[in-house]
Amino acid sequence: MMNLNSPLFDRIRSKPNAEEVRAEQEPVCQHPACRRKGEFRAPKGRDHEGEFYLFCLEHVKEYNQSYNYFAGMTDAAVQSYQKDALTGHRPTWNISVTGAGLGAESKVDAATLLRAKLERLRRAREAAAAEARVxxxxxxxxxxxxxxxxxxxxxxxxxxxxxxxxxxxxxxxxxxxxxxxxxxxxxxxxxxxxxxxxxxx
Ligand SMILES: [Zn+2]
The missing domain is CATH 1.10.287.110 (DnaJ domain)
Incomplete structure (x- = not known):
């Protein structure tokens, strides 16, 4: 009969099962209730530079679309960020993705959103300034x-x-x-x- 207290059996028992091993290697999408693979990194946002969520493709897209880097920033802070951007500031939250091909898309989404936002801000300021002048x-x-x-x-x-x-x-x-x-x-x-x-x- 097998000795259940043997060191060998302890070792087998403490070894994680196959599913646990897979879960460790393949993180699950962090969107609540989603069980797909979390293959895509998404920036957590301002004050959390360098930190990322892991999402599946669908949810990284959703996240990127609603991602608002400037939420809660004062106009002055946005302005100085904008100035920075013009003189070569590189946002630290560019999304790098482990998957090929599709990953580039989520990077473009975030950069495009930012550009569009800065453009809107610039036009609004110009319009306000023009109105005040004339x-x-x-x-x-x-x-x-x-x-x-x-x-x-x-x-x-x-x-x-x-x-x-x-x-x-x-x-x-x-x-x-x-x-x-x-x-x-x-x-x-x-x-x-x-x-x-x-x-x-
Ligand atoms: Zn998901």
Whole structure:
């Protein structure tokens, strides 16, 4: 009869089975509920440079499409990143993939997304700058802007943002019928409506 306590048997028993060995060599896609092979690396994102998720082809594509490198970055940070990119900065999150052929595709996706995004930012800034340069601001408009605590350099987005901010702060529900605040709120609404009629909000 076989001696179950022999060192030889211990060794056999502690050896991982075939499935475990395969799981170790072939990581599974990290998309929840997906059991395909995780063959493709995808960057975890800013502040996690050099770290990757492993996905199957379908999920690395999905991930790349929704990947937003700039989420949560301030405009200034995006700008300095953009400047960097122009002077030869190489993003560290280029996806390198173990599979041939199809891997190149996911690399292009991320680079293309980034380029498109930078281009949109650049155009938006140019448009805002052009608007600020040529826009004639009449006395009444200037007064309305001042009522919102702004000057003639404010663009539409800023006017809207400021109006919402002030309207929220001065809302009667928050101020228990404070007369002076009600009047201020009315003045701000008038100013905002005026700016809308002249295309400044
Ligand atoms: Zn998957």
């Amino acid at each position: 826009r004639p601001v009449g006395k009444a408009a200037l007064k309305a802007l001042e009522a919102l605590g702004l000057d003639e350099t404010a663009d539409k987005a800023l006017v809207r943002r400021r109006f919402k901010e002030l309207a929220k702060r001065l809302h009667p529900d928050l101020n228990e019928g404070d007369r002076s605040r009600e009047e201020k709120l009315r003045a701000i609404i008038d100013a905002y409506n005026y700016l809308k009629t002249v295309g400044l909000a």
